[in-house]
Amino acid sequence: MAAPPQLRALLVAVNALLRKRRYHAALAVLKGFRNGAVYGAKIRAPHALVMTFLFRNGSLQEKLWAILQATYMHSWNLAWFVFTYKGLRALQSRIQGKTYPAHAFLAAFLGGILVFGENNNINSQINMYLLSRVLFALGRLAVEKGYIPEPRWNPFPLLTAVVWGLVLWLFEYHRSTLQPSLQSSMTYLYEDSNVWHGISDFLIYNKSRPSN
Secondary structure (H helix, E strand, O other): OOOOHHHHHHHHHHHHHHOOHHHHHHHHHHHHHHHHHHHHHHHHHHHHHHHHHHHOOOOHHHHHHHHHHHHHHHHHHHHHHHHHHHHHHHHHHHHHOOOOHHHHHHHHHHHHHHHHOOOOHHHHHHHHHHHHHHHHHHHHHHHHOOOOOOOOOOOHHHHHHHHHHHHHHHHHHOHHHOOHHHHHHHHHHHHHHHOOOOOHHHHHOOOOOOOO
């Protein structure tokens, strides 16, 4: 079935507008908001689904509501951050007439404070995710720029050993310093595996189900 003439005319006008270079910066900000919302939902929904059903107590309705809340917050925050970052970069470039490397840092710095500045579980997970990758990238950049010599041997096994040694030491003796989600995961792995009463909670279930 063919689209009505009015709708076809509207689509032609919209596509013509989207192709105009003079509006590219503003439209890129809007599409950035869209991409942030979609990507945030794609990343958070499966993670929240698994973590909620593995570790969270409550009714099915409460679990589904928790998944929706986490997905919405991640999607909304990421959408607004991309919108803020791209908008501030475009504004700086317009004011100064060209783009400078400092624009990226300043725009993201302000966007981070405005969008991810609240200390909650979602923002904390996102920041921790980025922190590990930033540290890796800064190490590689320091080698590329010649600030530190390139290692003559592969440092990854040593890094792995230190990371795992520290996280298990913290879990065993300073557990409250770890993120709640990491505490839950490690409790499941290292403490729940110490307890069983029969074959059902040894192989089938993590914990025995209460008898009726």
